[in-house]
Amino acid sequence: MESPFKSFGREVSALLCKAYGSLGLDAEPVVETPPDPSMGDSASPCFNLAKLARKSPVALASGIANAIRGMERDTVYRVEAAGPYVNFFINEERVVEMTMDAISKEGDRYGVLPPTGNKVILEHTSANPNGPFHVGRARNPIIGDTLVRIFRKAGNEVDAQFYVDDMGKQVAILAWGVNNLKPGDITAVEREKHDHKLVVYYQKANALMGEDEKVKAEIHDLLRRTEECEPEALDYVTSVYTGVLEGMVESMERMNVRVDSFIPESNVVKDGSTARVIEALQKSGYAEKEPDSKAWGVDMAQFGVTGRSTKFYFVRSDGTSLYATRDIAYHLWKSEHCDRMVNVLGEDHRLEAKQVAECLKLVGAGKLPEVVFYSFVSLPEGKMSTRRGRVVFLDDLLDEAVGRAYDEVKARRGDELSEDEMRRIAESVGIGAVRYNIVKVQPEKAITFKWEEALAFDGQTAPFIQYSHARCASILRKAKEAGALSKPDSGKLFHPSEIDLVKSLAKLPDVIGEAAETCKPHAVATYAYEVAANLNVFYRDCQVIGSGEFEGARLSLIGAAKAVLANTLDTLGIDAIETM
RNA sequence: GGGCUCGUGGUGUAGCUUGGAUAUCACCGAGGCCUCCGGAGCCUCAGACCGGGGUUCGAAUCCCCGCGAGCCCGCCA
Structure with a gap:
């Protein structure tokens, strides 16, 4: 079923078109959202009509408003001329009815869009498996997994793919290091996780390669053999990098990030598809061979690349x-x-993505990937650098966040909750805070990592949203204990705070659809906050339990808000906890 | 040298696709709110569109020129 605001928007446009027709105005109506809700839910400015009709915008607005007032309407309740604007007010009773109805019917699935029949392959993370995530790289799985969840809710079948670079220099260096260095050669690490234990071999091998020609030669030999897909060489590196990858997967799982398929890069060499791509490019007419060499290239200048x-x-x-x-x-x-390809890549891959896209066109690919680029995370003292030891590991950030969350729960509820409960809550809150903090910002904006921001638990944060959800759960629990018998009655919802809350709940399907369409995960984060904030205002203004004739309707509203918050948090990969 | 991306109160950020009324929200700062369903909450105040041109009745939004930051320009990945 169409959402109330979608219906409203369509009706507003239709009414405007009809009014324009009856007034002899040949123009496309402009519809926008007014700056203040008291001015209506939609508005249409009349400035652009002034020249056409040779009348003032103010006169036009009142003429149009008058024309529309005489028309039959459904979700449009009131039409007003306000200066040069025609303002439209949505029928709030209908919004309440439609929204509460949809939520009570669909329950947890409210906000999940009907199947599109489309399959989406969403590639994210695809990091070299040579060491643990640092917080810069962590932006990729968080943005990626949120998009996966958004696309699923938007009715798509999604395959989340991690392209594993098993033929590159990084894994070759790692493999050489693990097989040739002794524990005494490297500095010990405290963490038991494989990615942390193995990365030091990579670091040491990397350093040695720069000093020792013999090491360099051995690594290059290994690299050559993996590139030729020599089975022993591939097995050799695979046996080493799987350990690192396991560690990385463990970190992702802790953050509720799940990858469906790991696709080794060597696959596309083994199955001959790389050779076919080379042949197709050579025949495309855009590629040229280097003289006295087997090398081939495409001059990207013809596609607008400069430098x-x-x-x-x-x-x-x-x-x-x-x-x-x-x-x-x-x-x-x-x-x-698939029907749609989406990639999440670091901004350093912009040129490569452009090259890949142009070549895909040259070889006649049916579709091109849509790429979400994210900027890097730096530290206040500068760029993150593993070599210079200037990094914050994701695992350390998660531990710290969970630790701080634990302190908070213990301080608040240490006397009523068991140790086990507090640990579980701390995990959900700490992880949620980290995910939300990263996903709430537009991917293309650079982030300077600051501990105090990453670990914030109030304001626009996951714990605030989780808290609102837990508050709903608590009220519903309490009502049940008190044996509230009031019947749901959405007709009893008319307090402004109730209406505002319902209106925000009504937007969920639109928000999911739009986020999938535009690949904007942060839009869901912004929305989650809006719902939670509206819930708290409602909570302040309206007593629920013991509110007599309103109790039933308000309990339903709390239930509906809880369902929306739970679904929205789930879309963000954040646990919607019942108590905290 | 060239290209791409970003620039909104002290800090962070929404809005930019499709120009429109008084620019969103949070943190910090100042002040206030529990005899009441969870104070990780609520209310009040203070404070911003990088600079300069242009297009337009109207520009945070579109165009151009600057400035600043990030990223890239390898027969690496």
Whole structure:
């Protein structure tokens, strides 16, 4: 069923078109949201009509409003001319009825859109499995997983894919290090997780490679063998990186991030698709061979790329493929297995993504990926750098957040909750705070990591939203204990705070749909806060339990708000807890 | 040198796609609110569209020129 605001929006446009017609105005109506709710739910400015009709916008507005007042209406309750604007007020009774009805029918599934029949392959994280996540890299799984959840709620079948770079330099260095260095060569780490224990081998091997020609030669030999997909070489690196990957998966799982498929890069070499991509590019007419070399490239200048070098190579002088070549093959494969491709990439991949996209066109791909780029997270003292030891590991951030959440719960409710309950709540609150803090900001904005912001539990944060949800749960529990028998009656909802809350609940399906359409996870984060804030205002203004004839309606409203908060939090991958 | 992205109160941030009325919200700061369903809450006050041009009746929003920050310009990934 269509959401109240969608119906309203369509009706407003239709009414305006009819009014324009009856007044002989040949123009496309403009509809916008007024700055203040007291001015209505939608508005149409009449400035652009002034020239056309040779009348003042003020006169036009009142003429249009008068014309519309005579028309039959459904969700549009009131039409008013206010200066040069025509303001439309939604029929609040209908909004309440439609929304409460939908929520009571659909329950937890309210906000889940009907199936689109589309399959979406959403690639995210795809980090080199050579060490633990730091908070910069953590932006990828959080944005990615939130998008996965958004797309699922928007009615799509989604495959969340992690493209594992098993042929690259990073894993080769790691593998060499693990197999050639002794524990005495490296500095010990406290954490038992494999990604933390193994990354030090990578770091040491990386350093040695720069000093020792023999090491460099051995690593390059290994790299050459993995690039040729020599089975022993691939097994060799795989046996090492799986340990790191396990550690990374563990961190992701702790954050409620789940990947459906791990696709090793070597797949697209083994199955011959990379070779086919190379051939297709060579025949495309846009590629050229380097003289006296097997190397091939496409000059990207013809596609608007500028800079010191515009040449994009897809075959090396020794005839082997490059990372981007294989990435094209991978994307070609994806394009044949889904209706929509979405990638979450760091901003450093912008040029590569452009090169891949242009080449996909050249080889006749049916569709191109939609890419969400995110900017990097830096520290107040500068760029994050693993080499210089200037990093904050994700695991440390999660531990710290959960620890602080634990202190908070213990201080508030230490005497009524069991140790186990407090631990569970702390985990949900701490993890939620971290996820929300990262996802609430537009991906393309750079973030400077500050502990006090990452660990904030009040204001626009996950704990605030979780708290609102728990508050609903608490009221419903209390009502049940008190044996509240009041019948739901949405006709009894008319306090302004009740209406505001219902209006925000009504938006959920639109918010999900729009977030999926525009790939904007932060829109859901903003919405979650809006609902929670409206809930708290309602809570302040309206007594629920013991409110007599209003009790039934208000209990339903609390139930509806709880369902929306739970569903919205779930979309953000944050636990909707019953108590905290 | 060239390109891409970003720039909104002290700090962080929404709005920018599709120009429109008084620019959203949070943190910090100042002041206030529990005999009442959970104070991780609520209320009041203070404070911002990087600069300059242009388009327009109208620009945070579109265009151009600057400035500042990030990222990229490898037969690496």
